[in-house]
Amino acid sequence: MQGNGLSLRPPGIQASIPRCLASxxxxxxxxxxxxxxxxxxxxxxxxxxxxxxxxxxxxxxxxxxxxxxxxxxxxxxxxxxxxxxxxxxxxxxxxxxxxxxGVVEPKVLAVIDEPACIGCKLCIKACPVDCIVGAEKRMHTVIERECTGCKLCVPVCPTDCISLVPAPAPDSAEPPSRWPAFSLDQTRKARRMVEQKLAREAEEEDRKQAKRIDHRRRIMKREIELALARKRSERKKKLDQQKTARNR
Missing domain, CATH: 1.10.15.40 (Electron transport complex subunit B, putative Fe-S cluster)
Structure with a gap:
């Protein structure tokens, strides 16, 4: 309520209203x-x-x-x-x-110097579209057609055996995409592959989490069993001491 241009509301409350609304x-x-x-x-x-x-x-x-x-x-x-x-x-x-x-650059293709590859799998983990294949401690190779030229595999390689070369033009027989360096099938497959990799990684993480939970439960169960065993042992010892004292 106001009268004669004066506010009857306490100044602190009046000032706090805008702050409250903003919050x-x-x-x-x-x-x-x-x-x-x-x-x-x-x-x-x-x-x-x-x-x-x-x-x-x-x-x-x-x-x-x-x-x-x-x-x-x-x-x-x-x-x-x-x-x-x-x-x-x-x-x-x-x-x-x-x-x-960044800047606009021609599309490139990752190429692995296979004799120099130590099979560490770091490039496989870094590749967002799963276009690098190989087993641990075995030679890796890039599936040329599926490489998007993202360059993410290069910095993780500990032996610097991955190089980048100009990518070949898409097959003219394939439907083109809006980008001259990619065919329509390449863009669609890249999207599909990254979705599949994310789903697989999520499943793997769920399995790891389930194992961690199971491991913690086993440890907790073992600790409880040991604690109960200690209590039983202490109680038995105390009863034996009382029995010995009565027999004296």
Whole structure:
């Protein structure tokens, strides 16, 4: 209530109301992006899974764009083609590639110097699309057709036996994609392979977690059994001492 231009509300309460509203607004969760919209944006990315956009996979970058958390010019492999497609889809104006995310380069192919390979499997773990095959302590090799040129295998190799060479052009008999360096089948398969790898890794982690839980339960059960055994031993010892004292 106010009168003669004076507020009857205590100053402390009056000042706390805007802060309270701001705090409440910060705690309200934002709606999740529409999965269909994320799918559409993901289809406009070349699926190299190279992480240059600042996200671990193309799908995460698409999710960030859909949520308004990432700009449309963060994909060097897609370059102007991707930027133009994203601009048209999102309604944002086209803009140059952000140099902080890299520069436009020709597509490359990873090649392993097989005699120098020690079979450490680090490149297999790093490859987002499972295009490197080989067993532990055995020679590894790259499936040329499935390599996206992400370069993620190079820095993890302890023997520097992985080099990058210009990638061959896609087979002209295959349906083309919007990117000249990739066929439509290559982009689709890359998306499918990364999804399969993520699902497999999640299953492996679930199995490891189940083993860890089972191991902890076994340890806890053993500790309980030992504690009960100690208590029984102490009780028996005490009863024996009492019995001995009575017999004296």
């Amino acid at each position: 409440c607004l910060q705690t309200i969760p934002l709606p999740s992006p529409d999965p269909h919209r994320i799918d559409r944006i993901d289809q406009l990315l070349p699926q190299t899974q190279c992480t240059q956009c600042g996200y671990p996979r193309c799908r995460e970058y698409a999710t960030a764009i859909a949520a308004g958390e990432a700009d449309i010019n963060q994909c060097p492999p897609g370059a102007d083609i991707t930027i133009g497609a994203l601009a048209k889809f999102t309604g944002k104006p086209p803009k140059p590639l952000n140099p902080e995310n």
